[in-house]
Amino acid sequence: MNIKDLYDLSGRKAVVVGAGSGLGAAAASGLADFGAFVVAADLNSDGAEETVRRITESGGKAVAASLDVTDTAAVDACAAEHADAEILVVTPGYNARRRLLDTSDDDFDTVIDVNLKGTYRLMRAFGGFMAERGKGSIITFASFRAVVVEPGQGLYAAAKAGVVQLTKTMATELGSKGVRVNAILPGAFETPLTTQIKSDPEWWGAYEQKSALKRWAQPHEIAGAIVFLAGDAASFVTGSQQLVDGGWLAADGRFEPTL
Template sequence: MHDYRSMFDLSGKDALVVGAGSGIGRAGAEALAAFGARVLCADVDAGAARKTAEGIAGAGGRAEPLELDMTDTASVEAAAARAGTPDALVCTPSINVRKPLLSLTDEEFDRVVDLNLKGTFRVIRRFAPGMAERGSGSIVAFSSIRAQTVEPGQGVYAATKAGTVQMLRALAAELGERGVRVNAIAPGIVETPLTDQIKDSPEWYEAYARKTALARWAKPHEIAGMIVYLASDASSYVTGALMFVDGGWTAVDGRYMPPLPAV
């Protein structure tokens, strides 16, 4: 009989979590460490990365902080020189400019694309080759429900999240025979710094909660289980997938209310 109890065991594995300073990234780093991984807690905010690593160490886990700016190729290279080739790579950071598409400036458009899509590419481009040379590895990057469902005011964000999925699927096809799995996670509404603008409006907060089948927002730790699953041998035959953790948002039809304010 297969040793099913060991499927989630990450003992002896190294995991690099980009965006570990807060939100889903922090929860993912904590969860990976809880299952035995040594976690490199990377973030553009070195202080936040250090705080996450210290918290994991204080709970008996193994973790180290690492400064990494996804928008800066030199920063990614410097982080890679310290980190080496991890067994699992998790890339979580995103930004959004919430406004009607036709009122976006070039700078706003470029800023969202540069982090969400190109930043993910920069990180994967640097770490995936080592995994392929070794013959093993799991890459997990974050998409969103916006890869499939859109709403007014999130056009460029949705474009980057759909683009991330297709980019990852292409990489899954290219690296599958070399033992590297590549998957995307699509969270729904999660209480993180990225969603502060929505949470600060009681009307918006409640409208979003009602859109889910569970009628509530998620906490970051509720996304961490999918990160552990995709990083571990429990998902050894899963690649090129888009895994929804959205409280039923994409399964339930509905209207987006209140409407986005006019420009």
């Protein structure tokens, strides 16, 4: 067996939701680079089209699709249209960075609907078709915030912790059907979702110093984990939580003593 071939995704269709920017765009490009035909889906149609343009200019194959993950009918229709998809990557995220006492029911509903229920809708819709076909890989996006929190991240952390539990549950329910389901937990990545943090130099710098690598990550650095979990190289990996956090959770506290 040639281990290199286990990373080859030629002939497989991958639906990447949230592919219009950030980590979703990087995931779409990475899968296309390894041979997958990518459906770049996003609420932002222009962003999805731009991702497709970059993929095709690099020799890959992709099409764009408009999709609102809060619309159950739209999600079900997308899954039916791409019932032959072997790979589903779920990246959409929304954060309301406010302390819990300052949040509203609308904040809670939006964060949960996009992050948690949106993931649930997609897993349910695509997972059914994958189970019928007897194969598939679903990759959800949680966050290191599913494990550790900071003031102002409560709603987001709760939603992402829920994503981890949904991922584990579907992994156990669909494993016998040949479908693998894993969660990626990104750390501090420089994306549109972290623009608010970047606007505050003290906040940005604190994040930079907390990881073991002492820096923020760039979107392309998520692609390796995506490609691994998508294909046969991860054929015995399911129900896992893959940290891509630069060693954030490996570090004990924010102080590094001089020894």
